Amino acid sequence: MLERLYKYAAPHQFFALSRALTPWFGGAAAALLAVGLAGALWFAPPDYQQGESVRIIYVHVPAAWMSLFVYVVLAAAGITGLVWNVKVADALARASAPLGASFTLLALATGSLWGKPMWGTWWVWDARLTSELILLFLYLGYIALQGAIEDTRMAARAGAVLAAIGLVNIPIIHYSVEWWSTLHQGPTITRFDAPAIHASMLVPLLIMALGFKAFYAATALVRMRCELLESECNSAWVTELGSGGK
Amino acid sequence: MSAARACKAVLRRDLLLGLRHRAELANPLVFYVIVASLFPFAVGSDTPTLAIIGPSVIWVCALLAATLSLDRIFHADFDDGTLEQLILARQPLVLLVGAKTLAHWLLCGVPLVPAALALAVLYQLPATALWPMLSTLLLGTPVFSLTGTALAALTVGLSGSGVLLALLILPLYIPVLIFSVAAVGNAMNGLSIAGELYFLSALLVLALTVMPFAAAAALRIRLG
Amino acid sequence: MNSLREFLHMGGYWLYVWGAYGLTAVVLLWNAVAPMLRERSLLQDVAARAAAGRIQ
Numbered sequence: 001m002l003e004r005l006y007k008y009a010a011p012h013q014f015f016a017l018s019r020a021l022t023p024w025f026g027g028a029a030a031a032l033l034a035v036g037l038a039g040a041l042w043f044a045p046p047d048y049q050q051g052e053s054v055r056i057i058y059v060h061v062p063a064a065w066m067s068l069f070v071y072v073v074l075a076a077a078g079i080t081g082l083v084w085n086v087k088v089a090d091a092l093a094r095a096s097a098p099l100g101a102s103f104t105l106l107a108l109a110t111g112s113l114w115g116k117p118m119w120g121t122w123w124v125w126d127a128r129l130t131s132e133l134i135l136l137f138l139y140l141g142y143i144a145l146q147g148a149i150e151d152t153r154m155a156a157r158a159g160a161v162l163a164a165i166g167l168v169n170i171p172i173i174h175y176s177v178e179w180w181s182t183l184h185q186g187p188t189i190t191r192f193d194a195p196a197i198h199a200s201m202l203v204p205l206l207i208m209a210l211g212f213k214a215f216y217a218a219t220a221l222v223r224m225r226c227e228l229l230e231s232e233c234n235s236a237w238v239t240e241l242g243s244g245g246k
Numbered sequence: 247m248s249a250a251r252a253c254k255a256v257l258r259r260d261l262l263l264g265l266r267h268r269a270e271l272a273n274p275l276v277f278y279v280i281v282a283s284l285f286p287f288a289v290g291s292d293t294p295t296l297a298i299i300g301p302s303v304i305w306v307c308a309l310l311a312a313t314l315s316l317d318r319i320f321h322a323d324f325d326d327g328t329l330e331q332l333i334l335a336r337q338p339l340v341l342l343v344g345a346k347t348l349a350h351w352l353l354c355g356v357p358l359v360p361a362a363l364a365l366a367v368l369y370q371l372p373a374t375a376l377w378p379m380l381s382t383l384l385l386g387t388p389v390f391s392l393t394g395t396a397l398a399a400l401t402v403g404l405s406g407s408g409v410l411l412a413l414l415i416l417p418l419y420i421p422v423l424i425f426s427v428a429a430v431g432n433a434m435n436g437l438s439i440a441g442e443l444y445f446l447s448a449l450l451v452l453a454l455t456v457m458p459f460a461a462a463a464a465l466r467i468r469l470g
Numbered sequence: 471m472n473s474l475r476e477f478l479h480m481g482g483y484w485l486y487v488w489g490a491y492g493l494t495a496v497v498l499l500w501n502a503v504a505p506m507l508r509e510r511s512l513l514q515d516v517a518a519r520a521a522a523g524r525i526q
Contacts, residue, residue, distance in 0.1 A: 041477075053483040056486060099501060109493055113489050114490070137416075138417055144410055165460055172449070173418075222505040226509050229509070229513070242517045243524065
């Protein structure tokens with residue numbers, strides 16, 4: 001098992017494997033998102049208080065989950081690349097950043113679109129939205145650092161240290177923001193009613209969440225191949241790839 | 247040379263160099279006072295309003311001033327090659343970097359405290375706000391120096407590193423800002439500030455245990 | 471027909487609901503297409519360089 005894992009940590013082996021896997025993840029993402037969309041927009045009941053606007057949670061909540069999940073993947077991959085010198089892990093960290101930032105942005109924008117009819121305003125300094133905003137800043141910082149360092153290898157390693165610092169800080173930021181928001185007495189509806197969620201709402205939500213995960217896997221694989229093609233452009237396997245050999 | 251003596255030498259060198267460039271040290275402080283005194287021009291000279299926003303303004307401007315001073319931790323040493331010597335030294339890099347952080351705090355962090363107290367007078371904050379202002383700054387500024395050292399190490403030698411560094415570090419300062427301003431606010435309302443001070447102390451201990459290692463790792467990556 | 475109109479109307483929240491779903495679709499599609507295009511152009515580059523290498 002470990003030997004096999006080790007084998008696929010080699011960039012050229014990973015490249016072939018990832019090409020085989022991408023259609024599967026892509027197909028799974030398309031199917032799950034289609035089923036989830038039907039469930040979310042049609043079959044799930046409207047909320048007795050929030051009406052049809054509750055349907056926004058089927059994209060908001062998966063995006064918010066993904067935003068945090070991707071940051072953890074980014075940091076873990078970065079540290080793996082830093083400690084064990086795995087190029088594929090570096091590529092995963094770098095590939096995750098724009099995706100994670102996109103999910104964070106989506107969570108913020110959809111949260112704002114839900115907030116306008118519910119709170120009567122586009123933005124409320126609610127603990128969750130604020131934490132999400134700070135997470136976006138962390139992603140933007142990572143992306144800015146990657147852009148500033150030319151050498152991709154060094155950029156990935158420096159990014160790993162930054163992501164590790166960010167990972168330590170995320171729980172601290174989260175709890176201090178939560179504490180701060182209770183201190184300043186936020187609005188009464190501060191969150192989606194998660195505990196009382198009914199199966200007719202939970203099932204589409206979980207399907208959408210799985211669809212988002214599969215989407216992340218598929219697009220991260222493509223991005224990782226791009227990263228590897230760029231950072232390994234002078235190695236033998238890339239040249240071979242270019243001359244038509246597999 | 248023992249590690250302790252090496253650290254002392256680094257600390258002494260950094261302090262001496264800092265004190266010989268007094269103008270450079272004074273600039274962030276002057277910036278601090280100027281930016282904080284801009285607010286009354288924008289908000290108006292209404293005393294109750296100023297007393298309400300005073301602690302927040304004084305703290306946010308302290309963050310900005312601290313961020314401005316971060317670039318100098320490694321910049322000159324990177325340019326003249328001293329930094330590479332530090333990395334090649336036999337003594338553990340973590341301790342040497344720790345000495346540099348301490349020097350930065352003494353030169354750039356501590357002076358923010360009297361400046362903040364002067365600003366508190368300008369904002370006509372009540373006397374009850376002064377002690378919490380002092381204690382939160384004394385706990386918060388070392389966190390700035392520690393976190394700042396790690397991120398300055400990551401961005402050392404990059405073009406446009408000043409703005410990049412600010413981008414990277416300001417979000418990480420948010421917890422310190424929340425607890426410090428809350429402490430000052432509590433004190434002004436006659437409430438206890440022990441909880442906030444415990445939180446700030448915990449943040450300081452965490453930064454002390456994590457950041458020097460992160461800074462050493464970052465320097466090895468950037469100069470390796 | 472009537473139910474379709476009701477569906478699109480979303481109980482008066484059509485702007486917010488369809489706005490959220492539309493934005494999500496745009497962001498996800500862009501994230502799916504952009505890397506695929508980038509990979510294709512990178513592979514073309516690699517092929518061009520290999521061809522140049524063979525001529526030499």
